[in-house]
Every structure is written in structure tokens, then in C-alpha cells.
Amino acid sequence: MLEVKNVTFGYSKTEVLKAIDFKVEAGENLAIIGESGSGKSTLLNLIYGKYDLKQGNIFWNNEEILGPKFNLVIGYDFMKYVTQEFDLMPYTTVEENIGKYLSRFYPEEKQKRTKDLIKVVELEAFTNTKVKFLSGGQKQRVAIARALAKEPEILLLDEPFSHIDNFKKQSLRRSVFKYLKNHKISCIVATHNKNDVLGFADQLLVIHQSKIIAKDTPQHIFKNPKLPLIASFFGEFNVIEPYGIVYAHQLQIVVLSDLKAVVTKTYFNGRNWLIEANYKSKPIFIEHHLKLEKDALIYFTISS
Numbered sequence: 001m002l003e004v005k006n007v008t009f010g011y012s013k014t015e016v017l018k019a020i021d022f023k024v025e026a027g028e029n030l031a032i033i034g035e036s037g038s039g040k041s042t043l044l045n046l047i048y049g050k051y052d053l054k055q056g057n058i059f060w061n062n063e064e065i066l067g068p069k070f071n072l073v074i075g076y077d078f079m080k081y082v083t084q085e086f087d088l089m090p091y092t093t094v095e096e097n098i099g100k101y102l103s104r105f106y107p108e109e110k111q112k113r114t115k116d117l118i119k120v121v122e123l124e125a126f127t128n129t130k131v132k133f134l135s136g137g138q139k140q141r142v143a144i145a146r147a148l149a150k151e152p153e154i155l156l157l158d159e160p161f162s163h164i165d166n167f168k169k170q171s172l173r174r175s176v177f178k179y180l181k182n183h184k185i186s187c188i189v190a191t192h193n194k195n196d197v198l199g200f201a202d203q204l205l206v207i208h209q210s211k212i213i214a215k216d217t218p219q220h221i222f223k224n225p226k227l228p229l230i231a232s233f234f235g236e237f238n239v240i241e242p243y244g245i246v247y248a249h250q251l252q253i254v255v256l257s258d259l260k261a262v263v264t265k266t267y268f269n270g271r272n273w274l275i276e277a278n279y280k281s282k283p284i285f286i287e288h289h290l291k292l293e294k295d296a297l298i299y300f301t302i303s304s
Ligand SMILES: Nc1ncnc2c1ncn2[C@@H]1O[C@H](COP(=O)(O)OP(=O)(O)OP(=O)(O)O)[C@@H](O)[C@H]1O
Pocket: 011, 016, 034, 035, 036, 037, 038, 039, 040, 041, 042, 043
């Protein structure tokens, strides 16, 4: 189990993180969200032992994670970190990069393990390609596979699928997170993408103004967003008194109701249309199955 206990940290006098406290069990998937610059990568770096802590402690199964003051080489065998930089060997193949840290004394095992991991990140067609010839997204997949090669107990992922195109993203996410669950590897994922969170995270942590402002299951946080900032992570939303924060999909256009608005713009968003309308002189957003004309008068209700 990972325990982050009351960690406060700043690069200078300004504190980037304040009183951060949470636990991650073996095999658990924890997602961290927050605006750009809110401290997500800093927190991953602290967990990895990249910096010395002045306040608070971090433990993995009772072993304290210590920074460079105490460790000549940063990091621990039981933990791997896939940063936004990847840090691969460009002149060697995908297979060699992934197998780099596996023992040469067991060539058959090494080959099988590398092959299995290439499959997890769906790079079979590039096994023998030199990394320098890969795209950014393909390199990101090699970095994930390499981090898994020696079966870490905990994996830190910073924006793990950010470079991967939408054609691949869904199946790759399922494949990687399934692998982690099946092997009981804990993981902490810093992300801006709700799709990295909703179907996969056991716990979601929201950082805002240096502090944890929400810590719960993604389902609970999605259904009860405490702040517009949290709702904005999940999709289009409105703040309508006395209802509070309501997502665009919670508004239904009906034949008649007490709530009326005038359509100002319509956006196609795949399954539905997003209707922008003027309600009490403010813009609101409604998901609707039909395109509506500008200036149309609409009535709507709000569901919980
Ligand atoms: N090495 C560093 N030295 C000094 N300040 C830093 C350093 N790394 C990050 N910061 C600052 O710390 C704050 C948090 O940065 P961090 O990279 O942790 O945010 P983040 O939430 O991961 O952002 P993003 O979502 O854009 O990746 C920012 O104000 C950033 O400028």
C-alpha cells in the first residue's frame, strides 16, 4: 500500500502542494486530476522520490520513499514512472527497449515477456523497428511497456495516452489497465482526460489551489461535482439556481415548462447536438437529439 501522509511541498517559498494525504491499495487505480500547473506531476515526482520532502512522509508498504539526499540513484525497484518525456534508446528496436532491463541469462523468458508486453501496448507490427522511426504515440506505448517489463508493484503514469490517436486510445487504455488489474499492480494516473478515469479508476483525487478538494470514486464525484471546475472535467455543464451545477445532459427540452430559453447556437457533437441557449440573459447548454434553429423558443426541465 502507498501512503502519502500530510505532504506539503514547494520548489521555492510558494507551496505547490499543501497537506496532501491519501492511500492507494495494492492493485488499486488512482486518478489525479487538476488544472494545468496544479501540481499533479510534482506529486508523482515526490512519490517517485525525485525530491526531498521537508514536510510529510511517503511510504510504500512501510518503506519510506526518500529523495536524492538519501539515495544516490533516484527511484526504487518496486516502482516505475512513465513521465511525459519517455527517455527511450532511439537507435535500438522496440523489442530491445522493452527488454533492456530483463535478464540476459533467461533469453527465452525475456523474449516471451517482451512479446507479451508488446501485445499489451499493441505494437506487434513494430517489434523490430528502431525507436527513432516511431511516432510520439508509438514511443509513449514503448515507454509504458518498458515500465512494466520488470513487474513493478506500483506504476506512476503522467498523461499516459496523451500522444496516442483516438483510433487506438480506447483499446490501448483497456489493455493497459486490464493488465495492471490482472497483475495487481497499483497505479497512479495524472490526467486531463475523463476517459482515462471514468471506466478505470477506483478512486479519483482532485487537486485545486494546492489542496485535495475531492477524493472519492469517479462515479460519486461525477454525480456530485462540488465545484464548476470539477464538472468541467466531465463535460458541458450549467450553474442554474436553485438547482446548482447541472450537466448539459441533465436538461431536457420539452413541449412546455416553467423554464424557457432562446436558442443562440447549435454544435454537432457526435451522438447529439449541443444547444447553446439564452436563459435569463445567460448562456446555458443542453444536449438534444435534434438540431435546432437559431432564435427558436424552447422549454426545458432539469433531471437529477
Ligand atoms: N522543477 C521545477 N522547478 C520550479 N517550479 C516547478 C518545477 N516543476 C514544476 N514547477 C511549478 O510547480 C507548479 C506545478 O507544476 P506541475 O508540473 O506539477 O503541474 P501539473 O498539474 O502536472 O501541470 P500539467 O497538467 O500542465 O502537466 C507549476 O506552477 C510549475 O510552474
